[in-house]
Amino acid sequence: MRRWNGWGDDTIDMPLGAGAQAFLAGRLGQGTRPQDASFEEACARLAPGRLAPHPLVDASPGARLLHALGQSLPDWLRLRHGRIDAAPDGVAYPESAEQVRELLAFAKEQGADVIPYGGGTSVAGHLGVHQTSRPTLSLDMRRMRALVWLDRESQLATFGAGVTGPDLEAQLRAHGYTLGHFPQSFEYSTLGGWIVTRSSGQQSLRYGRIEQLFAGGRVETPGGTLAIPTFPASSAGIDLREMVLGSEGRLGIVTEATVRVSRLPGHEAFHAVFFPDWERALAAVRELAQARLPLSMLRLSNAIETTTMLTLAGHARLVRLLGGWLALRGCGEGKCMLMIGASGAKAQAVPALRAALGIARRYRGVHAGRGLGERWRRNRYRSVYLRNAAWAQGYAIDTVETAVDWPRVTQAMEGIEGAARGALEAMGEKVHAYTHLSHLYPQGASVYSTFVFRLAGNYEADLARWRRLKDSVSTAIVAAGGTISHQHGVGVDHAPWLAAEKGEMGLGAMGALFRHFDPDGRMNPGKLVAP
Amino acid sequence: MRRWNGWGDDTIDMPLGAGAQAFLAGRLGQGTRPQDASFEEACARLAPGRLAPHPLVDASPGARLLHALGQSLPDWLRLRHGRIDAAPDGVAYPESAEQVRELLAFAKEQGADVIPYGGGTSVAGHLGVHQTSRPTLSLDMRRMRALVWLDRESQLATFGAGVTGPDLEAQLRAHGYTLGHFPQSFEYSTLGGWIVTRSSGQQSLRYGRIEQLFAGGRVETPGGTLAIPTFPASSAGIDLREMVLGSEGRLGIVTEATVRVSRLPGHEAFHAVFFPDWERALAAVRELAQARLPLSMLRLSNAIETTTMLTLAGHARLVRLLGGWLALRGCGEGKCMLMIGASGAKAQAVPALRAALGIARRYRGVHAGRGLGERWRRNRYRSVYLRNAAWAQGYAIDTVETAVDWPRVTQAMEGIEGAARGALEAMGEKVHAYTHLSHLYPQGASVYSTFVFRLAGNYEADLARWRRLKDSVSTAIVAAGGTISHQHGVGVDHAPWLAAEKGEMGLGAMGALFRHFDPDGRMNPGKLVAP
Incomplete structure (x- = not known):
């Protein structure tokens, strides 16, 4: 079964060996094994849901808790310490675009915000409830997962947007095809999630980023349906796909997406x-x-x-x-x-x-x-499980990533690692930082850094450590001329640094698009562009 | 010198040989050699300019006439028949972003529309004056043509956006690089024009469309400056480049663009x-x-x-x-x-x-x-000169192009050619139609059809023939599920068919972007999305 407060399946463990434990202890000091809250304790702390009953909405505390957060480190801290301040007031599992439209209408009637939920793997805070003054409806897309149509001639496949990586690949493999999109979160993340966060897979060098793979689809927005037909290329005005890519749920719900597939590699x-x-x-x-x-x-x-x-x-x-x-x-x-x-x-x-x-x-x-x-x-896909193993030994693992042109690659790497190493000095703590270039382009590279640091053992102190570390490394990214994310998206965690690359005019343009599709501002508010 | 009412340099002719003339006469009947208006006659017909004097603005009839139209067939008809109903009231040749901002402020003060002018090669009606109730200022970008910066390490080159194809390639070749963007209009069209019309070059299979080549840049909009930094890739929200690509002058003036270049091929x-x-x-x-x-x-x-x-x-x-x-x-x-x-x-x-x-x-x-x-x-780049040669023999040549997924390629080709052949039947005229697939993608192909038909010899009748032909083939494109343009853009000629692919939600989203950058609606109004 999937872990509610950690990564992945609870039958899979990647325990740290004695050598690995000694390595971390030598660099950071001995970790203190934390006390995790139980699922029941966390459920019991949830305030009652405020949505009117609806046949498609599950308002049980368990469902609400399982959709409250993603996989960012502050999300983990909340889950592990049982400090889930807010959860959606109900969760729906629509099975069709019609049901999505019905649920958007229900949300409007209830004055509720709507958070689209794919695989729950966001590491940037895409899934948290924005404000508790309004009820929130989570739309879990897992039931819209079918291969709707395969056009072998054009190598196009249309899926329900809630399909996960393994499910999508299995359905394609049966016909001899692959999408070739393999992000680290592959086992749980979904096609719709990849699109709205502009995801990149480990083999994007061959298959392209999701921007190159996404050929068209359908988005249900509060303002109406946006249908994007497929063309090999077009010069007919602004590309509507590019309004959906990176929109992080702010303009509607991707229900169906057509992607460019390839024959399975020989x-x-x-x-x-x-x-x-x-x-x-x-x-x-x-x-x-x-x-x-x-x-x-x-x-x-x-x-x-x-x-x-x-x-x-x-x-x-x-x-x-x-x-x-x-x-x-x-x-x-x-x-x-x-x-x-x-x-x-x-x-x-x-x-x-x-x-x-x-x-x-x-x-x-x-x-x-x-x-x-x-x-x-x-x-x-196993190395992510190290997060669980390190946590059990009293260490947190977090990552950041950016992309820069070639002349700035080393500078960005050194800036980020240096910022991380010094970030917790005032707290008397060390940070073990290391980096890889995960994606290489003729123009430059993505710079992906991992940090390991000791847990303090209480929520406030752990969050303060993370906050200081995150601020330091994000500032270092901007100082090095990097984008605040190459593959994880913005969410709430990266939003403060977005203006550095978009400028006021750019942020305003994104806001203008959101208002067009979602005039009441109920779609995943607070994410990407702060209100 | 460049022809004022036809394609290209007036020292270059590609006269039709006897065999070619017989070929066309056999298919369409003998052409009647038309009587073209002179430059002086056309100038004399222009109404006086209505802009206040400005040191950067040339209000002479010659400059205004040379910026009145592009290379679409209706533009040709107006030029050849001396029927230029409207021209900009003045033309400026800014040399810096500062001057562009100054000219935008001048336009605002004068209540004037602004039309960005690159190489004047549009074949879709991007350059005509929208309405004569307001004065119009044409901004000719030819003086902003320098290679501002070359980053060999990242293979990035920054140019003034008014640089033409040959000028751009010559500046790069001196350093051993090429952009590799070779549209048919290469000799006159400009980098800025390529970007805002989503242009595709003949060798895009290797170098990519302009969408893939455009890495960042600066746009002066009435609302302020949009600066887009370069990254190899980013997942930080909506890609601002994609708001500029295909915007057809509706949101501002691209002053500077950074493009991805390659080493000259061995x-x-x-x-x-x-x-x-x-x-x-x-x-x-x-x-x-x-x-x-x-x-x-x-x-x-x-x-x-x-x-x-x-x-x-x-x-x-x-x-x-x-x-x-x-x-x-x-x-x-x-x-x-x-x-x-x-x-x-x-x-x-x-x-x-x-x-x-x-x-x-x-x-x-x-x-x-x-x-x-x-x-x-x-x-x-010589075959375009056939338009001049055919005109001299009393024939018009026009083209349309689209792109469709593979299963629709033959259907689109036959639909377009069939529609063209029948379009002028009621007028007792034939159309010679032929097609090539100009760009091939794993997903499908662009379908590029050329039409030759006889000129009637007077403006109204020629325009009526073109109108009927254009309507027929555009309707055939939409019926075949094609985009209304793969490489020429929308302008005014394709705007009526845009809703078929963008839908109301999509058109509205484009409009929301334009309003954000250009609240008064003075940037190239009437193009792309009808008001």
Whole structure:
């Protein structure tokens, strides 16, 4: 069963080994195992729901609690400490666009806000109740999950927008197709959620971001239905898809989406390459990205992440052997690991990989074969479970990510890590920070940093630590000229930094769109653009 | 010097040979050579300008006339017949964003509309004066043409938005780069124009449409400056670039744009392949597009276009020899020509071309080598001059284009050509119609049809012929599920058909954006979305 106050399925654990525990204790001090609130305690604290009864609305405390929050660290703190101040007053599971329209009408009649709920995996605070002065209705889209239509000729597939990653891929695989959109949250996140948060998958190098995959669809808004037909391309005015992408629920409910699919790749392999240092690794990945080779993934870890990942992997002897082998080949202390994915027709994927390894060699890259790559592939959705394991040992894990043009990549990485390391100094706490470039473009890269710090053991103190850390690293992102998010979206957590990149005119334009589709301002208010 | 009432430079002529003249006369009847009005006559008919004097504004009749219209067929008719009912009251050539702001303030003070003017190549009526009850100021961007900044590391170049295609490429070539955006209008059209009309170049298969090339920039709007920073990608809310792309001057003046450039290709070649019939050709190009080979161009002419192009090319003996050679190889009467471009590093381009020819062979495609491809490359911007030559013989040439998903491609082509052929029947006139697929996508293709019909010799009758033809083919586009434009934009000519794809909610959303940036509605009113 899915955990109510942590990541993923409760039958899956990725416990930290003794080596990993010692590694964290050595860097941050011993953690204190926290006391989590129970589901029943948290339910009991909820104020009664205020919506009138409706046959489609479940107002039970359990349903309301399960839709109250997402997976951001402040959301976790609220869940773990049982401090859920507000939850939606009811949850509906519509099965059709007609029911969505009915529920929007019901919300209007009740003077209620509406929060669209996909997989509940937001790490930016997209799902919390905005203000408790009005009731809130959560629309859980899980029942709208069918493959409605597959056009093999155009390689287009239309799904109910509530379909999750595995469900979508399984329905496509039966016909020999894939969408190829694999964000870290893949196992729970939904097509509709990917669209409204402008999500990016791990293999976007081949398949594209969700912006490139989203071909059209239907959105039920308080003002009416927005139907977006599919065209291969168009110059007919402003692209309506781009009003939906990144709208974070502010203009309506995506009920159905048509996506561009591909034939299942005949060949797929992930290879690891190590570089002696960051400078060489960075130069190599820039050349790789700008060579536009038909690869499916490029993902570069900096030296601290490389060491951390190899340590947390837990096979001390193997890692030692690998380290010795790499050191002999010039990759010692500061070594950085690059993961290269090649997917597609063998006749294209194999030469692309060969060309990539050739470029890597010119920067003293050492090819370590497929073993680590295979391991990465097998565990690609498992590493999130480390959050649970670290929590159990008294540590919090959080991440931020941005994207910058090439000249700013190192500066952004160092700025973010430096800000994180110093953020809790005044509280006498350390932060272990490490980074990878998760997506590479000819223009630049995304910079994805992870932070581990000790829990204080009480809600206020933990939230204060997170707040200070988040403020520091977000300020560092803006200072480095980065976008406040490359793949997670804005929600409430990133909203204070949005003006830096959108400006007043840009924020106002987004507001004008929201008002057009949602004149009463009831769709996910408070998210993305503060009111 | 540039022609004031026709296409291009007045030292360049592409006269129709005897064979071409006979071809058209056989299909449409003999043309009557028209009597064109002179520049002086047209100037003399202009009403006096109504703007107060301003040091940056040229109110001379010559400047006003040269900015009155674009290159759509109704624009041509007005120019050729000397029937320019309305022209801007003054023309300014700003040299900086500051001057643009000053001119917007002047327009406000004068209660004037503002029409941004790039290269004047619009074929959809983007440049005409909307209503004569208010004065109009034309802002000609030609002086803002400098390469402001080149970031080699990120392959980004920032230009003044008024830079034309050749000027932009020359400035980049000096540094070893190319933008790779080559629309048919390349010689005169501008970067800013490409952006606001969502232009597509002939080699977009490699370089992308302008949507993919436009990384950021600055727009001066009546409401203030919209500055869009560059990121490789972002999930931070709605993409502001997408509000500018396709906005057709309705929200402001693009003063500066940053584009994604590439290193000049080491290798480039264009090859011709002939298929025995449309069905095989279509199946082949669909497979080619979906194989995602790193090619730079795929362009398929249907049988009528293939014959028409070979005939108009004028080398009767060569064409006969080619025809005989192809017939022996199974490509007779219904043969269709595919042009394949491969550009880039030789190590990628050559194998891609080889793979493409392999796919073509499976559909009985006959490789005719590089000769025709070279010829196409040399004449890529010359074929537009046929409009002038045909006019001189008493024929009008017009085009429409759309894009549809694969299952609708043939239906769209036949619908458009059929509608065109029947459009002037009631007037006792024939229309020669032919088509190519100009841009191929995994999802579908653009369908680009050309029409030739006889001129009546007077303005009203010619306009009536065009109106009937345009209505018929536009209705056919909508009936086939196509977008009303794949690469030309909307302007006034396509605006009546826009609601079919945007819906009321979509049109309203565009209007809400325009009002936000331009509360008084003075920016290019009447274009794109009718008021």
